[in-house]
Amino acid sequence: MSTPAPRRGRPGYDLESLLTIAVKVFNERGYEATSMEELSRKLGITKSAIYHHVSSKDELLRLAMDRALDGLFTVAEEAMALDGRAIHRLEHLVRGSVAVLADRLPFVTLLLRVRGNTKVERAALARRKEFDRLVTDLVKQAEAEGDVRPDVDPAVTARLLFGLVNSLIEWYRPRGGTNPATLANAVCTIAFDGLRTS
Amino acid sequence: MSTPAPRRGRPGYDLESLLTIAVKVFNERGYEATSMEELSRKLGITKSAIYHHVSSKDELLRLAMDRALDGLFTVAEEAMALDGRAIHRLEHLVRGSVAVLADRLPFVTLLLRVRGNTKVERAALARRKEFDRLVTDLVKQAEAEGDVRPDVDPAVTARLLFGLVNSLIEWYRPRGGTNPATLANAVCTIAFDGLRTS
CATH class of the missing domain: 1.10.357.10 (Tetracycline Repressor, domain 2)
Structure with missing residues (x-):
C-alpha cells in the first residue's frame, strides 16, 4: 500500500467533523477544562493535525x-x-x-x-x-x-x-x-x- | 486585648454564612474545579475551620x-x-x-x-x-x-x-x-x- 491506513481505524477529520466532536467534548467537560492535548486524544489525531484546521482552541470555540x-x-x-x-x-x-x-x-x-x-x-x-x-x-x-x-x-x-x-x-x-x-x-x-x- | 482580633477583619463563619460563600464560589468556578484548599483561601479561614462545620466538600454541596x-x-x-x-x-x-x-x-x-x-x-x-x-x-x-x-x-x-x-x-x-x-x-x-x- 502506498498510503498509510488511518490510525486504529479512525478516519481523518475535515473541519466540520472536527468541530462537531470538539463541541461535544467542550459541552461534556467544559471549554476551559479541555486542553488541546485532551482534544487530540479524544479525536485520536495529533495536535498538529488539529492545528492544520484551526489556529487555536479559541478559534474552535469561535467557529x-x-x-x-x-x-x-x-x-x-x-x-x-x-x-x-x-x-x-x-x-x-x-x-x-x-x-x-x-x-x-x-x-x-x-x-x-x-x-x-x-x-x-x-x-x-x-x-x-x-x-x-x-x-x-x-x-x-x-x-x-x-x-x-x-x-x-x-x-x-x-x-x-x-x-x-x-x-x-x-x-x-x-x-x-x-x-x-x-x-x-x-x-x-x-x-x-x-x-x-x- | 484578651482575645485575638479576627484575621484581616474577617469574622469567623457559622454554617449559614459558610454555605452562602461556598455556593457563590461553586457557581463562579464550578463545583468540581473548586478544591477545599481554594475555598479556605477564599473564606480566609483554615481548612480545619471548614471541617468544623462539614465533613466534606460533598456535604457542602448536599446542604x-x-x-x-x-x-x-x-x-x-x-x-x-x-x-x-x-x-x-x-x-x-x-x-x-x-x-x-x-x-x-x-x-x-x-x-x-x-x-x-x-x-x-x-x-x-x-x-x-x-x-x-x-x-x-x-x-x-x-x-x-x-x-x-x-x-x-x-x-x-x-x-x-x-x-x-x-x-x-x-x-x-x-x-x-x-x-x-x-x-x-x-x-x-x-x-x-x-x-x-x-
Whole structure:
C-alpha cells in the first residue's frame, strides 16, 4: 500500500467533523477544562493535525458559537423581512429559533453556557445581546400595535420568551423525541396563547 | 486585648454564612474545579475551620442543594394541600417556585447546574425528577378537568412551564431588578394566558 491506513481505524477529520466532536467534548467537560492535548486524544489525531484546521482552541470555540449565532441571525433577518404585524415577525423568530436550536443543539448549548471569560466569548455575548435587543424591539412594536398584552414589561416579556426557547437545551433531545416542528408549535402555543383553555 | 482580633477583619463563619460563600464560589468556578484548599483561601479561614462545620466538600454541596430542594418541596406540599381545581394548585406551584428561586437564587442555580457526577448530585437529580413528575401529574389533572389545553402533550407542557421558571436563573437578579411578586405574576400571565392579547 502506498498510503498509510488511518490510525486504529479512525478516519481523518475535515473541519466540520472536527468541530462537531470538539463541541461535544467542550459541552461534556467544559471549554476551559479541555486542553488541546485532551482534544487530540479524544479525536485520536495529533495536535498538529488539529492545528492544520484551526489556529487555536479559541478559534474552535469561535467557529462553534458562530454556527449557533449565524443560524439565529439568519432567522432574525428572515423575520425582519416579513411584512405585516410585528407579532407575526416575533412568532416567526421564535419558531425559527426553536428550529435552529433543534438542528444545532450542541452548538447552541455551548453558546448559552459561555460566561465571557475570553475575548471570543465576549464577542459572542455581544452578538447575543444584539439578538436580545431585536427581540425586545419586536415585543415593543407588537405591544404598540395592540397585539401583545401591555401588563407585562416588554423587556421582561422578551426575556421570558427566549428563556422559554433556550430552556429547551436542558431537556430536548432530537433523536427519538418530539419532532422540531411539533416542539416549535408547543412553544408558540404556550408562549403566545397560554396553557389555559380560554 | 484578651482575645485575638479576627484575621484581616474577617469574622469567623457559622454554617449559614459558610454555605452562602461556598455556593457563590461553586457557581463562579464550578463545583468540581473548586478544591477545599481554594475555598479556605477564599473564606480566609483554615481548612480545619471548614471541617468544623462539614465533613466534606460533598456535604457542602448536599446542604446547598437541599436548601433549594427543601424550598421547592415545601411549596409543592402547600400546593397539593389546596382544595379546588388542579390548575390552581399548578399556578400556586409556579408562583411559589418563582418565589423560592428569587429568595434562594444561588442555591437554585447550583442545583440546576449539577450533572449527576457524584452520589450527592444523583440524589439531588432524583429529587428534581420527583418534583417534575409532580408537575406533570398536575398538568394532566388540569387537562382532565378541562382547564389546560389538550393540544400540547402534558409532559411537554410541564417541561416548558418549568423551563420558563428555571430560565430565570440566567438573567434574574433580585437586587435592583423586578420584585419577586411582579416577576411571578409575569411568569404566570405569560405561561397561563399567553403574551397575545386575546
